[in-house]
Amino acid sequence: MERCMTKFGVFYPKRFWFELFKLDFEIYYQQHSEYQLPMNKHQFHDSGIVDEGLSDETGSIEDDSKQKENYSDENDTPKKPNQSYLEIIAEAILKAPDRMMQLYEIYNYFQRKYRYFAEDVNKSWKNSVRHNLSLNDCFVKAGRGTNGxxxxxxIHELAEREFEQGRFRRRRYRQQMRQLQMHTQTYDTQSMSSFYPPTSYYMCSPPPSYHSIYQTPNNSSENHSISPLESSTTMPNFCMTPTTPNSYPLYDPYSSSYYTTSYQQQQHHHPMALSYASPNESASF
DNA sequence: TTCTGTGTTTACTTGCT
DNA sequence: AGCAAGTAAACACAGAA
Structure with missing residues (x-):
């Protein structure tokens, strides 16, 4: 008999999960009708997870024979996934039609993919997800969400390339820079060069479909003419991006100019102020 | 005003090299 | 020892109720 068991001993038919998650995705794609293609492309398993890329790994909702291997004890408590938070987040975002996700969507992905997260009652993993998003410079904000x-x-363009190649690394340039700034009064750009990626990396602009989908009501007048190609090849490393729906200042952690600007702005303040200046705040002139 | 979700940061622990 | 990753917690902010 096909069924799933939670750690509370409650049985749910697999069909339940299938319908639940299918509905979730259907609502999403109905709202974004241009993504009917991906909807058809990503076939749902009876397990309730999207076919493409959603591996039936530890704790995911899958067939009973596999489940037995993925439970750590006789209470059928799901094992913690082998994938790191960073990997799962990156995977989720890369699978999104526009390669952008809001936090709640990332949560949903975690819960869809791993039973461990779906059944974790204390929700501490959500804190970890947020922590990872904030801490890792490979994740960048791309404008306010439509739900307010x-x-x-x-994912930062540079990191995106690495992720696609299966290289997941944590980047904490911000913190490292801040620590260095706290401990050194003299600022020597040359000595910091090891923190900087090649200057040829730019912020990528949102995909062409971005505006039609995510444009918010109060910024409809902001119609920008920079094409994706143009922006990706000519935009400076650090900029008030004209390509996001509400001109959200894109923060480029990989850009040397970010740190230069940030430091120049902040060096007039008390050094302790650095520890609470977020990149985006620093970027807002 | 309060509540809730979100975002940032720090401190600490654990495991690996 | 140093680093990466995970966890816990505090705090601030924005929007909704």
């Missing part, structure tokens, strides 16, 4: 809560998150 939070931002869209996307």
């Amino acid at each position: 809560k939070g931002h869209y998150w996307r």
Whole structure:
């Protein structure tokens, strides 16, 4: 008999999960009708997870034989996934049609993919997700969400390339720079060069479909003419991006100019102020 | 005003090299 | 020892109720 068991001993038919998640995705794609293609492309398993890329790994909702291997004890408590938070977040965002996701969508992805997260009652993992988004410079904000809560998150272009190649690394340039700034009064750009990526990396602009989908009502007048190609090849490393729906100042952690600007702005303040200056705040002139 | 979700940061622990 | 990753917690902010 096909069924799923939670750690509370409650049985749910697999069909329940299938319908639940299918509905979730259907609502999403109905709201974004241009993504009917991906909807058809990503076939749902009876397990209730999207076919493409959603591996039936630890704790995911899957067939009974596999489940037995993925439970750590006789209470059928899901094992913690082997994938790191960073990997799962990156995977989720890369699978999104526009390669952008809001926090709640990322949560949903975690819960869809791993039973461990779906059944974790204390929700501490959500804190970890937020922590990872904030801490890792590979995740950048891409404008306010349409529901008024939070931002869209996307992956930095440079990191995106690495992720696509299966290289997931944590980047904490911000913190490292801040620590260095706290401990050194003299600022020597040359000595910081090891923190900087090649200057040829730019912020990528949102995909062409971005405006039609995510444009917010109060910024409809902001119609920008920079094409994706143009922006991706000519935009400076650090800019008030004209390509996001509400001109959200894109923060480029990979850009040397970010740190230069940030430091120049902040060096007039008390050094302790650095520890609470977020990149975006620093970027807002 | 309060509540809730979100975002940022720090401190600490654990495991690996 | 140093680093990466995970966890916990505090705090601030924005929007909704």
